Amino acid sequence: MPAADTGASTTMDADAVTVPAPDSRMTPGGPGYRRMSLALFLAGVATFALLYSTQALLPLVSRDFGVTASAASWTVSGATGALALFVLPMSALSERFGRRTLMTASLAVAVTVGLLVPFAPSLGSLIVLRAVQGAALAGLPASATAYLAEEVRPKALVTAIGLFVAGNSVGGMSGRIITGWVAQEWGWRVAVGTVGVIAVACAVAFRLLLPAPKHFTAGSLRPRVLARTVRDHLANPLLRRLYAIGALFMTVFGGVYTVIGYRLTEAPFGLPQGIIGSIFLVYLVGTVSASTAGRLVGRLGRRGALYLAGGTTTAGLLLSVAPSLPVVLLGLVLITAGFFAGHAVASSAVSHTAKEGRAQASALYQSAYYIGSSTGSTLGAVAFHAAGWAGTVGMGVLAVVGVVVITLFGSRAARIAARREPVPAH
Numbered sequence: 001m002p003a004a005d006t007g008a009s010t011t012m013d014a015d016a017v018t019v020p021a022p023d024s025r026m027t028p029g030g031p032g033y034r035r036m037s038l039a040l041f042l043a044g045v046a047t048f049a050l051l052y053s054t055q056a057l058l059p060l061v062s063r064d065f066g067v068t069a070s071a072a073s074w075t076v077s078g079a080t081g082a083l084a085l086f087v088l089p090m091s092a093l094s095e096r097f098g099r100r101t102l103m104t105a106s107l108a109v110a111v112t113v114g115l116l117v118p119f120a121p122s123l124g125s126l127i128v129l130r131a132v133q134g135a136a137l138a139g140l141p142a143s144a145t146a147y148l149a150e151e152v153r154p155k156a157l158v159t160a161i162g163l164f165v166a167g168n169s170v171g172g173m174s175g176r177i178i179t180g181w182v183a184q185e186w187g188w189r190v191a192v193g194t195v196g197v198i199a200v201a202c203a204v205a206f207r208l209l210l211p212a213p214k215h216f217t218a219g220s221l222r223p224r225v226l227a228r229t230v231r232d233h234l235a236n237p238l239l240r241r242l243y244a245i246g247a248l249f250m251t252v253f254g255g256v257y258t259v260i261g262y263r264l265t266e267a268p269f270g271l272p273q274g275i276i277g278s279i280f281l282v283y284l285v286g287t288v289s290a291s292t293a294g295r296l297v298g299r300l301g302r303r304g305a306l307y308l309a310g311g312t313t314t315a316g317l318l319l320s321v322a323p324s325l326p327v328v329l330l331g332l333v334l335i336t337a338g339f340f341a342g343h344a345v346a347s348s349a350v351s352h353t354a355k356e357g358r359a360q361a362s363a364l365y366q367s368a369y370y371i372g373s374s375t376g377s378t379l380g381a382v383a384f385h386a387a388g389w390a391g392t393v394g395m396g397v398l399a400v401v402g403v404v405v406i407t408l409f410g411s412r413a414a415r416i417a418a419r420r421e422p423v424p425a426h
Contacts, residue, residue, distance in 0.1 A: 032211040039209035044167025046202035049175030056176035057188040065123040073381040079134030084370035086138035091363030099147035106139025107203040114196030118189040141366040146359035165290040173283030180277010229357035243368040250372030252396040255380025286340035293344035313338030
């Protein structure tokens with residue numbers, strides 16, 4: 001028998017050829033990707049529309065309850081602060097019960113509370129309802145990014161997360177515009193009720209559209225396991241820097257958009273509530289900058305993209321000091337573009353960096369992010385009360401300086417690590 005006919009030859013050929021298993025995760029243009037993108041886009045719309053439903057209405061809330069800007073700002077800070085506190089426990093529940101299940105439950109509770117908010121009899125009860133709403137919404141951000149990290153191919157991850165962030169920007173924009181015009185005619189209570197009804201429609205569409213997860217593996221709810229995962233993430237220097245960057249960017253954004261309504265109602269502008277709500281059309285710029293963050297990172301690298309986002313935000317802050325409405329609007333455009341680009345870059349970097357416990361890694365980022373929002377809303381209002389718009393801008397510039405310093409430190413750490421790596425032998 002010829003040697004070629006022996007079984008040994010056949011075995012050797014079979015062992016030499018290894019066919020990799022096909023990657024069944026979603027990719028742009030592939031099955032389920034458009035449905036997934038639209039579903040999470042709508043979830044982002046509902047999340048931001050509900051979370052910031054009172055932000056553009058703060059002058060009316062102040063007038064209705066007879067309170068200061070800093071007191072009324074707690075209707076925003078209470079919601080974002082509660083979200084920051086509950087996002088980590090919610091992420092643990094998503095590890096056990098699944099991303100889609102938790103996101104659905106969170107939206108259901110949040111929209112139900114949203115329909116109760118218009119009936120709050122006092123500022124205190126309004127803040128409590130908003131805090132409950134924020135706690136419910138905590139199930140969305142970390143679960144959504146973890147879902148994407150598991151179900152989308154790595155090369156498409158930044159773009160997919162950018163689309164979710166774009167949904168956030170559309171929700172924030174449309175919610176504020178709608179509430180502005182509705183409130184001008186029928187008051188702030190009808191305005192926030194309208195947002196609640198829109199969020200119900202988004203929640204139903206989200207549940208019908210989102211594909212069932214195929215790559216989710218249930219984790220443990222044991223506190224010791226959760227604590228170890230969180231400790232490991234916090235021990236990672238890169239993740240710590242990304243968390244701080246997200247918090248600082250959101251401090252700027254939260255402060256600016258909490259106070260801008262007060263500034264534009266005062267001299268020299270004196271704008272009506274409907275026009276002030278329309279100012280939030282600049283969020284469309286954030287939709288574009290977030291959805292193109294992947295290409296930006298491809299050209300400049302992650303740190304280069306963060307430098308550009310920080311510089312753009314600073315330029316916008318400085319322009320917004322001018323007493324000219326067109327220049328203020330240009331400033332808001334730059335602030336919005338810089339913030340959403342920086343947020344998309346940092347949040348996608350977290351999902352890429354964390355190899356295990358992605359929901360917890362994303363939850364820690366979201367917690368830092370919304371702590372920044374809550375802090376920015378409160379400090380921005382306090383600074384405005386103490387020093388006017390210039391005080392709010394000064395707070396924002398300091399936060400951006402923090403982003404640049406942290407990014408510079410990361411660049412230096414990367415260079416040191418590269419020098420320490422052994423040179424491969426030739």
